[in-house]
Structure formats: C-alpha cells, structure tokens
Amino acid sequence: MSAHRILRHRDIPNIASLETYRANGGFEGFRKAVAGMQPGDVLNEVKLSGLRGRGGAGFPAGVKWSFLPNNLWPHYVVANADESEPGTFKDREILESNPFQFLEGLMIASYAVQAHDSYVYLRGEFWQIAKLLDGKIAELEQAGLLGEKLFGTEYSLRLHTHLGAGAYICGEETALLESIEGFRGQPRLRPPFPAVYGLFGKPTVINNVETLANVPGIIANGSAWFREQGTEKSPGVKVFSLSGCVNKPGNYELPLGTTFRELIFNYGGGLPEGRNIKAIMPAGASSSLITADDRALDTPMDYESVAAIGSTLGSASVIVLDDSVNIAWMVNKTVEFFKHESCGKCTPCREGTYWMSHITERIVKGEAGKEDIDLLNSVARNMQGKCLCALGEFSTMAVVTGIEQFRADFEKLQRS
C-alpha cells in the first residue's frame, strides 16, 4: 500500500510536532499559496482536484468556496470538528495525531477566500483536543506562520478554537454557526445560505476536518496528484471508519471506490468466527440500510456507486451488522439517538423521533402488534421531506429501509 496522505502519522509517527511536520513538507502548500499564488488560483486548483466534502454531503469543496460574494466582507472559514455521528471517529484521529495538516488546510482555505479570522468548532467532548490545538496555534504564531503580514505579504490570519458542549445537531452547519454566536444549536431556515449569510451574518465557508486535511497536498503537489487516487467523480482517498461486528474495527485510509468487501474482509479482518454478514450501514446511524448480498459487497465505495444501490456514502462510517443482530433492535438504537439529539425546533422531528422511539421500544420489548410496525413506518414516512434540517430526515432512514428489507425481524418480536 502507498504512503498515507491523511493519516500520515501512521508512516511518520512524530508528525504532530511542528519540526517534523515541516521537515516532511509541512506548510509548503501554505507558503506557496500565500507567497506565490492569487487567492483565485488556489480556489481554482481545489476546484480542479474535484475534492468533495468529507463530512457527509460530498459537495465539491472548491465550488463551495467560490460561492462567497466579493462585495460582502469580512469572510470567515469555519472548520467543522463536531464529529458525533455514531460510527464516525476519523476526524478525532486526524486532530489528535496529524493536527498541523488539518490546520494548514484551514489556513489555505482561509487564504483562498481571504478570511482573516477562522474558527475551529469542536464538540465539547474533544476538550483535550481543543487544548492541543490551542497549543499548536500558539506555536504557529511564534513561528510566524500565523499573524500579521505573512511571508512578507499583506495577508494576515488568526485561528480560534470554539468548544461546543454536547449536541450532535451542532454538526449541522447552520446550527454550528448559531452555537458559535452564543445561541442554542438550532438550524437556521435556508436560504439565505451560509455562503452569503453565515457566521456573524457574513459570507462563510464551513468544511469538515478531513476535507481540509486534503487541501495542503492539493496545493503543494497539484490537483493531478490528488486525482491519482479514487475515481473520476469521487477522486482522492477517504478515511473509512469501520465499526460493529468486525474483527479489526478502526480507521482505514483507502482510495474512494474501494469495495465494501475489501474494506470489511481484507482490511477489517472479516467477521468473528461463525458469524455471517447481514447488513451494512455505510453512513453511520443516518444510513439507509444495505442488505449485504454479493452485489452490495462488490459495490465500490464512492458517492455515485453507493447512491446507486439505494444508500449514501455520507462520512463513510461503515457499521457492519451480523446475523445475530435483530434489525428492529438496531432501529430502536438509532431512533433513541435521534430522539435524544433532536433540537426541538421543528415539529416533525421533535414529535416524530419521540413517537418512533416509543413504538420501537414497544417492539423490542415484545409488546407490539403488527399494526405497530405499520404505524412506525407511517410516522417515519410522514416525517420525510418535512423537517427543517437533515437530522430529522436521517432519523427515518434506518426505520424505513429496516422495515422494507427485514420486516420479519420486527414481526419476530411481536406479542403473541
């Protein structure tokens, strides 16, 4: 396997130190951008790379950056480090073990849109990571890589961390902005979109940690280098978080387009002895369920191919379910999560997750009848398309696809 591009600490153990990071080409991309490139050229290189958002939506990063209007100032860049999706633990590893590559990506993004103050929004549980980043930012200021008149130019940049306090919803970008502004983390009605009306009412780019960690390589080595890996429409490598019923759960950096089978059986060591794979959740608790037949297992994990089999790649948090898992139990677990994390702002999500949790609890306790399965399905379907943000929509995915593909699991638990 070739050297890691994102999880570089696995090849270069001490890369979290500034000296080691710089000795391995660190901040060459940032220097090249600020000292030798126009902001528009940086933006264009990222556009050419085809880098897509690694937080879940898969939207092209360069295109997102280009939406910021040039007649409204200041601009802001916010890094989304609110990683909270059950099954996702990739950003945490990047932040803990390769923090400068992430920070450099944020700095290059800031230069590309000419932001002078950028923020890192971390989930509250990443308390120690926030302290670590504060220390790294201070080191960069001392080294003259952050601050005024960088590399002898007129460009100045400051970075700030902002610690959340335990709310999944703050990973939704407009809720995240509300949280930085000192409000409860509840999503905003859109439009206007953050590109025009974002942080403090100003044009704002919000990117996931892993997305930003891809940027230094693109600027230092060019977009063609980035495209050497992955597929035409989903270029580059991706950090796949593998969890659930596998022998070797963990993060695996692989080219987009690697098949589920390769990830689960070659890298993840397969399933425990005597167990068979039953289903896959490729995007954490928010996934539409995939029945793990041969066709599914041989599907390449890129945005288009996973969509083609009725699910989404999302943040590539692959949860494996084996034949000992009852799907109704799994659905109850995901619904419980979303009920707890619903922000309460819109009625379909607040009430829908509450009722879905009541019904699934009845089902797993063996107190439900056949009519309850239909009721659950009906509640979920009635929420779809009606919630203010994606969280509400996500809460219905496992429910609807679980009943569709594994109805017998629900019926098995029916009261007699």
Add this chain to the structure above:
Amino acid sequence: MNQLLQKYPQEIQAVLARYPADRKRSAVMPLLHLAQQEPGYITKQAMLEIAEILEMPVTDIDSIVGFYTLFHEQAEGRYHVQVCTDLPCALRGADEFLRQLCENIGVKVGETTPDGMVTIEEVKCLAGCHRAPMFQVQGDGDISYHENQTVESAAALIQDLRNRKEAA
C-alpha cells in the same frame, strides 16, 4: 462584585478577544465552561455574572445551559462517568458492560455514589466506536477518554476517582 471576573480576569479577556467586539455573546459557551470548572456545575450566581459580563439576558444563558448536555444545572458527583451505549458500542457489548459496571459499583444509571464522588451516566456517541466499551470522565475542569474497557478496569478507575477525596 463579579466573582467570575475577579477569579479569571485574563482567561475572560482572552476568550472575548476571539470574537468581534460587537459579538460578545459568542463567548457564552467558553465562559460557561470556565464557570463550571470548579463547582462542577453552573451556579445561578455564575449565570448572573456571565449575563453581566456579556450584557445578555440571564434567561438566555439558562436556556443554553439546558440545551447542551455537558453543562450541568445541579451538583452531582464530582466526576461524571459517561458510558456510550449507541449502536456501534452496543454491538461491542456496551449495554451489558454498563449493566455489570452499575452492579459492581452499586448504583443505577443516573445515580451518584454515596460519597458524592462519581455519577454514572449513559451518553450518546463519543467518537470512539472502534474501541468500545468506552466512556469519558468529566470533572475537575477536564474530560478524558477511556477506551477498550472491561468491567474490572472501569471499576478500578472509578475506585481511583473516589480515592481522590483528599486532594479536593
């Protein structure tokens, strides 16, 4: 007299400097984290003081404290041991781990040990799915992760936390 301002003058200035001058309210979460460090929860007095520093209504602060799960509204254990039982952790035995741990410690989920040192809680995803069973410990102005746990290792750690009484 604003005790918070007296106690943490430099920290508060540093926090305020991160945000635009006319957006002071952005500092509310950092200041709540600061206020919670010592008592382990947000006192009514602290809310009033933050309201004064940031020139915002105290009811807004109360609503923020209520919204975010890491802010506590009342005194509980000095340490919150928070076990994740979400789907990926549950697939690695987190539910059974929590049940046995509670049995071992002799408290139920949500309860505090009789010495007031440790509250056991069930929480949502902590981004440690591959190393379940796992939990975090919140207390003394810090949050630490503990992964790949067994009931024995967790019980020993909790005993260690309870022994820290003298250091308080």
